[in-house]
Amino acid sequence: MGELAYAAKITHVPSMYLSEMAGPHKGCREHAISGHREISKRCRALGVDTIVVFDTHWLVNSGYHINNAPHFKGVYTSNELPHFIKNLPYEYDGNPALGESIAKAVTEAGVHMRAHHDTSLTLEYGSLVPMRYMNEDRHFNVVSIAALLTVHDLQDSVTMGRALRSAIENDYDGKVAIFASGSLSHRFAQNGTADKFLHNVWSPFLEDFDHRVVEMWQNGDWQRFTEMLPEYADKCHGEGFMHDTAMLLGALGWDQYEGKVEVISPYFGSSGTGQINAEFPVLPMID
Numbered sequence: 001m002g003e004l005a006y007a008a009k010i011t012h013v014p015s016m017y018l019s020e021m022a023g024p025h026k027g028c029r030e031h032a033i034s035g036h037r038e039i040s041k042r043c044r045a046l047g048v049d050t051i052v053v054f055d056t057h058w059l060v061n062s063g064y065h066i067n068n069a070p071h072f073k074g075v076y077t078s079n080e081l082p083h084f085i086k087n088l089p090y091e092y093d094g095n096p097a098l099g100e101s102i103a104k105a106v107t108e109a110g111v112h113m114r115a116h117h118d119t120s121l122t123l124e125y126g127s128l129v130p131m132r133y134m135n136e137d138r139h140f141n142v143v144s145i146a147a148l149l150t151v152h153d154l155q156d157s158v159t160m161g162r163a164l165r166s167a168i169e170n171d172y173d174g175k176v177a178i179f180a181s182g183s184l185s186h187r188f189a190q191n192g193t194a195d196k197f198l199h200n201v202w203s204p205f206l207e208d209f210d211h212r213v214v215e216m217w218q219n220g221d222w223q224r225f226t227e228m229l230p231e232y233a234d235k236c237h238g239e240g241f242m243h244d245t246a247m248l249l250g251a252l253g254w255d256q257y258e259g260k261v262e263v264i265s266p267y268f269g270s271s272g273t274g275q276i277n278a279e280f281p282v283l284p285m286i287d
Contacts, residue, residue, distance in 0.1 A: 001169060001170070001173070002168045002169055002170075002171070002172035002173055002174050002175065002176065003168070003169065003174075003175045003176070004165050004168050004169065004176055004177075004178065004251060004282050005043070005046045005047065005048050005175040005176060005177060005282065006039075006042060006043050006046055006048055006176075006177035006178075006279075006282060007177065007178050007179075007248060007251065007252060007279070007280040007281075007282050008039055008177070008178075008179050008180070008264075008277065008278060008279050008280060009179075009180045009182075009244075009245065009248060009261075009276060009277070009278045009280065010035075010036065010039065010130055010179045010180065010181050010277050010278075011032050011035075011130075011181075011183065011265070011270075011275040011276060011277055012057070012125060012126045012127075012129040012130055012181045012182070013029065013032065013129070013183075013270040013271070013273070013275055014078060014081045014084035014085045014125065014129065015028060015029050015084060015198065015270055015271070016029040016032055016033055016036075016129055016132075016133070017084065017085050017088060017129060017132070018084050018085075019033065025198070028198075028199070029270075031265050031266070031268070032265050032268070032275065032277060033133050034265070035264045035265030035277035036130055036133035036134050036277065037133055037134065038264055038277075039134060039264060039277065039279070040133070040134035040135065040139075042279070043134070043140070043177045044139065046175060046177075047175045048140060048175045048176065048177045049095075049140065049141060049174045049175055049176070050095045050098055050140060050141040050142070050143060050174060050175075050176050050177070051131075051134070051135065051140045051141070051142055051143070051176075051177045051178075051179060052098075052102075052143045052144075052145060052164070052176060052177070052178045052179070053126065053127040053130065053131075053142065053143070053144050053145065053178075053179050053181050054145050054147040054178070054179065054180050054181060054182070054243070054244035054247045054248065055123075055124050055126035055127045055144050055145065055146060055147050055148075055181050055244075056126050056147045056148050056181060056182035056183075056239045056240030056243070056244050057080075057124040057125050057126035057127075057148060057181075057240075058124045058126065058127075058144065058145075058146040058147065058148055059146070059148040059150065060146045060148070060149060060150070061150050061151060062151070063112050063113065063114060064106060064111055064112065064113035064114070064145070064146065064149075064152075064156075064160055065113065065114050065115075065116065065145070065146045066099045066102060066103055066113065066114070066115040066116065066143060066144070066145050066146075067094075067116060067121050067123065067143070067144040067145075067146075068094060068096050068099030068100065068103075068115040068116055068117040068143065069094045069096070069116075069117055069119075069121065070093070070094045070096050070117065071091075071092075071093055071094060072090065072091065072092045072093075072094060072122070072123050072142065073090065073091040073092075074089075074090060074091075074122055074123075075087055075088065075089050075090075076088045076089075076090060076122065076123070076125065076128055078125055085125055085128075085129075088128065088132070090123065090128055090131065090132070091138065092123075092131055092135060092138055092140075092141075092142045093138060093141050093142070094117075094141060094142060094143060095141035095142070095143050096115070096117050097172075098141075098143055098167075098168075098172050098174075098176070099115040099117070099143050100115050100117075101167040101168075101171040101172055102115070102143070102145075102163075102164050102167045102168075103115035104167070104171075105163040105164065105166050105167035105170075105171065106159075106160050106163040106164065106167075108163070109159050109160075109162070109163035109166075110159065111156045111159050111160050111163070113160065123142070123144055124144070126147070126181040126182065127142065127144045127181065130179065130181060140177075145247070147180075147181070147182065147240045147243045147244040147247065148239075148240040148241075148243070149240065149241060149243045150241075152241075152243065154229060154230055154233070154241070154242070154243065154246045155246075157243045157246035157247045157250060158246050158247070158249065158250035158254050159250060160247055160250060161178075161246065161247040161248060161249065161250020161251035161252075161254075162250045162251060162254070164178070164247070164250075164251055165250075165251040165252075165285070178247075178248060178251055179248075180244035180245050180247065180248035181244060182238075182239040182240050182242070182244040182245070183238075183239040183270075183273040183274055183275050184210040184213060184214075184236070184238070184239075184267075184273075184274035184275070184276060185201065185202070185206040185207075185209065185210050185236040185237055185238065185273060185274040186236075186237045186238060186239035186273045186274075187202040187203070187206060187236075187237040187272050187273065188202075188271055188272045188273065189202060189271050189272035190272075194271060197269070197271055197272045198270070198271060199268070199269055199270065200269040200272070201269035201272060201273065201274050202272035202273070206236055206237070206274060207269065207274060209232070209236055210236070210267060210274040211267065213225065213232065214261075214263065214267055214276065214278070217260075217261035217278065217280075218260055218261050218262075218263070219260065220257075220258060220259060220260040220261075222249070222253075222254070222255050222256070222257045222258070223255050226249065226254055226255040227255070229242055229245065229246065239273070248280065249280075252280055252282065252283070252285075253283070253285050253286055256285075256286040257283070258283060258286075259280055259281035259282075259283050260281070261278045261279065261280055261281075262278065262279045262281070263276065263277075263278050264277040264278060264279055265277035265278075
């Protein structure tokens with residue numbers, strides 16, 4: 001029997017990579033990078049063998065999809081922000097058996113999901129950025145799930161998360177971590193204002209609302225948060241329409257979840273968006 005051993009909401013801002021480079025922004029995201037390394041440390045201590053990433057930079061317009069390749073290797077430049085992430089080398093191992101089990105369980109739960117193991121699909125930076133700091137030694141296998149879903153119901157993503165956990169616990173012999181890789185509010189800075197907003201959130205309203213959401217997470221107010229999530233995703237420009245967060249909470253119990261979140265990297269602004277690294281304790285599911 002497998003185990004869902006760890007869960008987190010994580011940042012993947014491209015300025016983390018920029019933070020490594022010599023120049024005026026060197027070190028600017030060290031707190032976020034340190035948070036990723038702390039999460040990696042915790043996963044290793046728990047014996048995690050595979051990380052499943054809900055990637056809000058993998059856009060799909062139909063269905064649910066897993067990048068289920070046995071191996072990932074390449075050099076990546078972001079088509080969205082090529083001046084932030086360019087020529088980033090990567091190499092990680094996949095876990096096709098786990099991906100197939102997840103796709104089967106999700107489809108059987110009524111949400112059609114496909115696992116792709118023989119295509120030219122590459123990883124997107126919602127997976128690549130965190131893996132750079134958590135998995136540089138290829139300690140963990142990686143499975144990436146599309147979470148920028150343009151015409152999908154949040155409740156289907158909740159169902160997907162619940163079925164994913166069932167697949168891990170019933171059809172897998174190992175320990176798995178799941179990461180919702182995406183921001184809170186995600187209103188990018190208007191073109192021409194990037195420098196002003198590099199370390200800031202787009203508006204006081206969005207920043208204040210993000211802080212209120214984090215308070216809900218820390219207090220375990222899941223009934224209220226899950227009720228307001230669709231409207232929050234809409235009015236606060238939730239990244240990927242917050243499908244990554246719905247998947248994460250689906251795996252943890254949705255509105256019946258009783259965990260209280262631990263903030264690992266405090267909330268910060270980045271290019272207008274609101275970012276965080278936060279651990280969601282994995283508790284037994286309540287039927």
